[in-house]
Amino acid sequence: xxxxxxxxxxxxxxxxxxxxxxxxxxxxxxxxxxxxxxxxxxxxxxxxxxxxxxxxxxxxxxxxxxxxxxxxxxxxxxxxxxxxxxxxxxxxxxxxxxxxxxxxxxxxxxxxxxxxxxxxxxxxxxxxxxxxxxxxxxxxxxxxxxxxxxxxxxxxxxxxxxxxxxxxxxxxxxxxxxxxxxxxxxxxxxxxxxxxxxxxxxxxxxxxxxx
Amino acid sequence: xxxxxxxxxxxxxxxxxxxxxxxxxxxxxxxxxxxxxxxxxxxxxxxxxxxxxxxxxxxxxxxxxxxxxxxxxxxxxxxxxxxxxxxxxxxxxxxxxxxxxxxxxxxxxxxxxxxxxxxxxxxxxxxxxxxxxxxxxxxxxxxxxxxxxxxxxxxxxxxxxxxxxxxxxxxxxxxxxxxxxxxxxxxxxxxxxxxxxxxxxxxxxxxxxxx
Numbered sequence: 311x312x313x314x315x316x317x318x319x320x321x322x323x324x325x326x327x328x329x330x331x332x333x334x335x336x337x338x339x340x341x342x343x344x345x346x347x348x349x350x351x352x353x354x355x356x357x358x359x360x361x362x363x364x365x366x367x368x369x370x371x372x373x374x375x376x377x378x379x380x381x382x383x384x385x386x387x388x389x390x391x392x393x394x395x396x397x398x399x400x401x402x403x404x405x406x407x408x409x410x411x412x413x414x415x416x417x418x419x420x421x422x423x424x425x426x427x428x429x430x431x432x433x434x435x436x437x438x439x440x441x442x443x444x445x446x447x448x449x450x451x452x453x454x455x456x457x458x459x460x461x462x463x464x465x466x467x468x469x470x471x472x473x474x475x476x477x478x479x480x481x482x483x484x485x486x487x488x489x490x491x492x493x494x495x496x497x498x499x500x501x502x503x504x505x506x507x508x509x510x511x512x513x514x515x516x517x518x519x520x521x
Numbered sequence: 522x523x524x525x526x527x528x529x530x531x532x533x534x535x536x537x538x539x540x541x542x543x544x545x546x547x548x549x550x551x552x553x554x555x556x557x558x559x560x561x562x563x564x565x566x567x568x569x570x571x572x573x574x575x576x577x578x579x580x581x582x583x584x585x586x587x588x589x590x591x592x593x594x595x596x597x598x599x600x601x602x603x604x605x606x607x608x609x610x611x612x613x614x615x616x617x618x619x620x621x622x623x624x625x626x627x628x629x630x631x632x633x634x635x636x637x638x639x640x641x642x643x644x645x646x647x648x649x650x651x652x653x654x655x656x657x658x659x660x661x662x663x664x665x666x667x668x669x670x671x672x673x674x675x676x677x678x679x680x681x682x683x684x685x686x687x688x689x690x691x692x693x694x695x696x697x698x699x700x701x702x703x704x705x706x707x708x709x710x711x712x713x714x715x716x717x718x719x720x721x722x723x724x725x726x727x728x729x730x731x732x
Contacts, residue, residue: 319530319675323668324563344725351722352535353667356684358720365730372732405723412721419718445659446684449705452663453682456564457534460671464530471664473567473657484732494660507630509569510623511562512616514555519576521583521695 313466313501322463327506329468329498332389336501338467340368343392343499346465350458355450357431358409361402362451363491365484368392375483380475386498391467393498395480396455397491398447403435444492451494458497468502471495524677524712533674538717540679540709543600547712549678551579554603554710557676561669566661568642569620572613573662574702576695579603586694591686591707602678602711606691607666608702609658614646655703662705669708679713682706 313336316322338346343366355361367376373387376395380387387393399405410428413419419427435443459469475496481488524547527533549557554577566572578587584598587606591598598604610616621639624630630638646654670680686707692699 317530319528319533319671322530323560323672323675326563326565328565340731344729347729348722348725349534351725351728352537354537354539354670354682360723360728363728363730365732367732369732375732405727409721409723416719416721418721448656448659449663449684452660453667456664456667457671459565460530460668461534464534471565473660484730486730508627509629510620510627511559512571512620514559514562516616517562517571517574518555518558519574519695519697520551521576521578521580521586 315466316464322460326459326463327468327508328470329500329502329504329506330385330470331503332386332391332498332500333503334389336391338368338391338499340366342465343368346458346461349461350454353454353457355453356446357434359402359406359431359450360409361399361447362454363397363399365395365397365486366392367395367484372484379479379483380472380496382474383470383472383496383498386470386472389500389503390498391500393496394458395484395496396451396494397481397486398444398451398494399490400444400447400492401490402447403432406431447492448494455495455497462499466501467499468506470498472498526677527675533671537670537674538679538719539681540713540715540717541596541681542714543597543602543679543709543711544714545600547602549602549710551577553676554579557669557672560672561665564665564668566664567657568645570613570617570642570661571620572610572658573665574608574610576606576608576697577603578606578695583695590690590694591683593685594681594683594707594709597681597683597709600711600714601709603709605669605708605710606695607662607705607708608692608697609655609662609705611655611658611701611703613658614643617642658703659705666706666708673710677712678710679717681709683709
């Protein structure tokens with residue numbers, strides 16, 4: 311059965327469940343995975359630095375490397391079409407000038423704004439501690455991760471965000487520079503083979519204060 | 522003009538812009554803000570702990586307290602209907618048993634699964650360092666923040682996520698326990714009074730590796 315695309319926002323958001331078991335006969339093409347990631351990347355990020363990076367694990371060899379690092383999530387790794395390892399790039403400033411140049415080329419920003427921005431943002435980043443930069447990047451990588459889970463559903467797929475894996479080994483296992491790429495989460499993606507569990511939520515009164 | 526609700530996923534996601542200037546004649550009711558937060562809270566979180574907490578600043582007094590702490594975002598603070606300060610609750614385990622009890626009551630979980638979960642999650646949290654717990658909470662609070670920005674658009678409003686504010690002062694300024702509530706971001710929300718800027722994005726090939 312082909313996955314059903316939808317544009318129904320409420321169904322996408324309110325119907326999302328974490329899916330652990332996927333239909334192994336459905337393989338998402340790299341073209342479509344790229345499209346999903348491109349749409350998700352419309353998420354906002356601090357000073358538009360887009361520090362999110364993805365290792366998409368969709369081959370038998372890749373899955374084999376991942377399995378021992380995500381022992382508590384074996385079913386998702388084995389049955390999903392792909393597992394997307396989300397990282398924060400601790401050297402995302404390398405892309406800053408390119409991002410601003412593209413913005414000028416696309417007519418989103420005049421040259422003088424670019425020049426000012428480049429200076430301001432470079433100074434801002436230089437003034438941040440490693441911990442502050444990491445936190446900013448982790449927040450931004452989380453924003454895109456949420457949007458990615460929703461875009462996946464618009465494409466007819468489901469996901470499961472996973473925090474339980476060997477974060478200290480994941481970069482090296484996939485030949486990524488461990489010092490540069492900081493692990494944020496894993497996201498399995500595929501055609502759901504189960505309904506998933508409903509889960510309860512705290513009441514708004516328990517999580518909101520008014521001032 | 523009344524805000525236009527929409528259920529068009531692509532329009533919500535792809536049309537989102539960071540909005541700094543809002544129509545000050547449009548005030549979102551606390552009922553509707555609660556509804557928006559409740560819908561956003563369908564976001565996933567690690568072991569469903571839902572460590573997100575919100576201080577919704579929607580009174581003149583609240584805005585006055587906030588303004589000096591968010592000097593670079595004066596326009597959003599002044600013109601938005603509300604600014605939502607997103608925090609991570611560093612003692613979210615206090616809610617664990619209640620969350621699981623509700624899940625049993627709602628028929629989402631048998632009693633024996635609850636008992637097992639309570640034990641497992643309590644052990645898991647006890648084994649985490651403060652830094653690990655903080656990172657987990659910050660990730661989860663970021664997931665709901667992204668979903669909140671999208672739900673706001675479904676309700677006809679726009680937002681601006683802000684990282685540039687005095688994070689070390691924000692909890693105390695609103696009489697929140699600084700040790701317990703860790704600041705994640707500010708989100709302004711209201712009826713847009715501008716189109717907002719388009720911004721460029723890195724190409725998928727720059728952010729994805731295949732394995």
